[in-house]
Amino acid sequence: MLADIIQFDFLRNTFLTGIIVGIIAPLLGTFIIVRRLSLIADALSHVTLAGIAFGLLLEKKYMVTLSPLYSGMAFSVMGSIFIEKLRRVYQAYQELAIPIILSGGVGLSVIFISLADGFNTDLFNYLFGSVSAVSKNDFLMITGISIVIMIVITLFYKELFSLSFDEEHATVSGIHAKWIHLLFIVLTALVIAVSIRIVGVLLVSALMTLPVAASMRIAKGFKQMIGFSIAFGEIAVIIGLISGYYFSIPPGGTIVMVAIIILLLSISVKRITFRTQRKRDRK
Amino acid sequence: MITMKDVSFHYENKDVLKNINFEIPRGAFMGLVGPNGGGKTTLIKLILGLLKPDKGDIFLFGEPIHKFKAWNKIGFVSQKSNSFNKGFPATVYEVVSMGLTAKIGYFKFPTKRHKQKVLHAIDQVGMKEYTYENIGNLSGGQQQRVFIARSLVSEPELLILDEPTVGVDYENVQRFYELLHDLNTKKNITLLLVTHDTGTMTEYATDIVCLNQTLHFHGDPEAYCSLSETELSKFYGHPVNLVTHEH
Numbered sequence: 339m340l341a342d343i344i345q346f347d348f349l350r351n352t353f354l355t356g357i358i359v360g361i362i363a364p365l366l367g368t369f370i371i372v373r374r375l376s377l378i379a380d381a382l383s384h385v386t387l388a389g390i391a392f393g394l395l396l397e398k399k400y401m402v403t404l405s406p407l408y409s410g411m412a413f414s415v416m417g418s419i420f421i422e423k424l425r426r427v428y429q430a431y432q433e434l435a436i437p438i439i440l441s442g443g444v445g446l447s448v449i450f451i452s453l454a455d456g457f458n459t460d461l462f463n464y465l466f467g468s469v470s471a472v473s474k475n476d477f478l479m480i481t482g483i484s485i486v487i488m489i490v491i492t493l494f495y496k497e498l499f500s501l502s503f504d505e506e507h508a509t510v511s512g513i514h515a516k517w518i519h520l521l522f523i524v525l526t527a528l529v530i531a532v533s534i535r536i537v538g539v540l541l542v543s544a545l546m547t548l549p550v551a552a553s554m555r556i557a558k559g560f561k562q563m564i565g566f567s568i569a570f571g572e573i574a575v576i577i578g579l580i581s582g583y584y585f586s587i588p589p590g591g592t593i594v595m596v597a598i599i600i601l602l603l604s605i606s607v608k609r610i611t612f613r614t615q616r617k618r619d620r621k
Numbered sequence: 622m623i624t625m626k627d628v629s630f631h632y633e634n635k636d637v638l639k640n641i642n643f644e645i646p647r648g649a650f651m652g653l654v655g656p657n658g659g660g661k662t663t664l665i666k667l668i669l670g671l672l673k674p675d676k677g678d679i680f681l682f683g684e685p686i687h688k689f690k691a692w693n694k695i696g697f698v699s700q701k702s703n704s705f706n707k708g709f710p711a712t713v714y715e716v717v718s719m720g721l722t723a724k725i726g727y728f729k730f731p732t733k734r735h736k737q738k739v740l741h742a743i744d745q746v747g748m749k750e751y752t753y754e755n756i757g758n759l760s761g762g763q764q765q766r767v768f769i770a771r772s773l774v775s776e777p778e779l780l781i782l783d784e785p786t787v788g789v790d791y792e793n794v795q796r797f798y799e800l801l802h803d804l805n806t807k808k809n810i811t812l813l814l815v816t817h818d819t820g821t822m823t824e825y826a827t828d829i830v831c832l833n834q835t836l837h838f839h840g841d842p843e844a845y846c847s848l849s850e851t852e853l854s855k856f857y858g859h860p861v862n863l864v865t866h867e868h
Binding site: 372374493494496497499500502503504506507508509510511512513554557558559560561562563 | 669670671692693697699705706708709710711712714715716718719720722723724725727728730731753754755771775
């Protein structure tokens with residue numbers, strides 16, 4: 339594949355985008371998991387699908403040549419702000435925001451797809467990812483947004499970490515919880531929108547959660563968990579992309595399967611280490 | 622240090638606090654006791670600015686609470702600290718460093734000096750050997766010490782603790798009070814401790830306040846211990862049998 343990556347622009351774009359997504363998806367995923375918001379990624383990915391369907395509809399019916407990634411991103415960000423508002427309205431039932439937004443996203447997608455009299459391979463690529471769908475413009479846009487996401491996370495790392503661990507303490511000590519929450523959810527929306535080209539709408543939440551679930555079993559401390567999550571995410575993306583390319587399978591599927599294997603391995607390693615330690619303690 | 626003047630508060634139709642007047646002098650170790658639902662946690666939330674009083678004034682360090690900005694002078698260990706997500710993969714060092722987040726400020730990164738402060742706070746509560754352990758692996762008493770270190774790291778002048786010994790075994794409660802006593806006498810930190818454990822608390826506190834919607838008692842531990850069971854039953858709203866520890 340290495341020779342093909344050098345030879346073909348589209349493969350190079352996909353591969354480099356994959357590497358970037360392999361960093362930012364597990365990075366945000368770490369905060370999502372510890373805040374017990376795993377399903378938010380699913381809700382937002384379905385809203386992104388509605389945005390993509392809207393973009394494709396504009397392209398097909400009205401010849402508007404706007405990359406569906408932009409409309410997907412706009413819908414995702416709007417959906418994230420709406421989730422935050424709903425979570426505040428239903429304070430005692432905050433998880434209600436997720437099915438509301440998820441079903442809203444699917445509903446809108448169905449409407450846009452019907453209005454466009456259906457889509458063909460384009461939509462399939464957005465659903466499950468593609469090794470050949472990342473254009474030069476997509477790559478530049480994804481890189482730019484990812485750099486912004488990484489800078490913002492670095493700048494607000496300590497606030498995000500404090501709020502994730504103990505919101506009451508963080509608020510009492512003077513952190514503006516409301517604004518940091520909003521910032522966090524908008525970042526999540528952006529990560530989902532930029533990851534979709536590689537893993538697809540239906541599997542993007544897996545790339546945000548599976549590497550984190552694996553690293554959680556073995557990491558000591560939060561920073562180490564972030565480090566392991568990114569490493570596992572990268573392994574999953576690289577192996578997934580290569581195998582997807584060779585077997586002509588959408589990479590979303592192969593990436594997720596590699597991530598699941600990593601997860602199973604980390605669970606086994608933890609179990610074996612625990613048993614060995616217990617045997618040693620008994621002696 | 623903290624002054625409350627005629628403070629009242631209600632949730633919906635229920636009066637929780639009525640005309641509360643009291644002062645916490647600098648250097649005091651004040652125990653706040655009273656029955657469940659008597660308004661202790663509400664009083665703490667009012668002091669921390671998490672709730673606004675319906676009536677009356679609160680002064681922190683001589684300033685009206687709405688003008689008060691130096692929140693890093695106040696450390697807080699919440700009732701909920703013990704019920705944190707035990708699976709959260711944070712080391713003791715990482716948890717304690719959270720106490721500096723607001724003090725360091727937005728867009729700034731911790732320096733070497735901040736790192737030393739974190740290590741010092743961990744040492745101060747006797748948890749040095751667990752610095753890089755995940756907090757979820759520690760016992761309830763050890764976790765509580767870590768939360769105190771998180772509050773101490775910003776070098777507060779006043780430390781507020783809301784029922785911090787719930788779920789902690791007797792031996793660790795005893796060590797915990799000794800730590801509080803040291804902080805109060807050696808580091809000159811003023812303490813406000815909400816607790817049900819009146820037995821141990823009376824050994825260390827300098828002032829005791831008994832709260833059940835209104836302030837029923839404010840005095841020193843000797844005066845509190847000399848109260849009859851009939852008087853205590855009147856404060857608590859139900860019969861009370863006073864049990865004292867014999868050491």
